[in-house]
Amino acid sequence: MLEKERCFLVGQNIPDYLLLPRERLKIYGEKQLSNQELLAILLRTGTKQHSVLEVSKKVFESFNQLSDLKEASLEELAQIKGIGPIKAIEIKAVLELGARLNQGKPMKLGRVYSSQQIGDLLVAELNGLYQEHLLVLYLNTKNHIIKKETIFIGGLNQSIAHPREIFRVAVRCSAAKIILAHNHPSGDPYPSKQDIDFTERLGQCGELLNIPLIDHFVIGEESYISFKEEGLLF
Structure with missing residues (x-):
């Protein structure tokens, strides 16, 4: 035909x-x-x-x-x-x-109710990226996400990922607390020693500024590890 x-x-x-x-x-x-x-x-x-x-x-x-x-x-x-x-x-x-x-689908800003809720959203956003992306969620006192921002693209080393960049945004948007997230392109969400050290350093800075870090998610291949759930927050 x-x-x-x-x-x-x-x-x-x-x-x-x-x-x-x-x-x-x-x-x-x-x-x-x-x-x-x-x-x-x-x-x-x-x-x-x-x-x-x-x-x-x-x-x-x-x-x-x-x-x-x-x-x-x-x-x-x-x-x-x-x-x-x-x-x-x-x-x-x-x-x-x-x-x-x-x-590129944006995460819908809303309220944080649980680690699993945020973990699943972060997996959908960060899974499959070929470079490490460091993303921060800025929350108000009622756990509403008031801002979401990708701070760095690259490895979590001290020369690139500096707490001042993260907390500068927190102060600017009057955040009461923050959640950190980054992906592992390898697909393995298990935190490295560098991840743990950086989280401890960021937590200490948050205490000084009274803007606590309430969780850090490491995103792997369709899975995540929450520092809060694993008892890794200091």
Whole structure:
């Protein structure tokens, strides 16, 4: 069937199995499409031997989950028949855009009720970043988050991560207490000695300024460790 004929039939009473992924998206919306169909839309064309849906199926036969597909190299993708180097680059680019979109979702400011509540929010925000990000939540006396700010990007070493930068913002926004968080790109949330030393130093500064550090979260791969829960706050 010619493309212009198919476009004319979209929205008519034709069998669903005759619809291409683009047509199904137009009629039903993107959320109703499978991963295979969404990838087929991105790939656009198949080969002489295989339709674009068949090529998309081959991709997911090689990489069962989207997370596996995201970690695939350009060379691994290009080896799949029907993909090649250009489509491999396009797939990697789209997956990276999706990852950045997810990482860029702002945390909804609200009230802190528990370590688990904040820990889960921080995992969603910091998980998967390739560099260490040091983030601070500034709270009022009723535990409402009045400000959230990324203070540093990089390692937690003494020359970069200095308490004065953290407490300068705390004083400016009249915070009553703070929560610290940083991610481990390695995926292991267990605090290092440097993490523990920095937390102790920050806690001491907070006591002097009467702006206590009430928790420090280390974010790993879809998990976290809370200094408060682990009894590591000094």
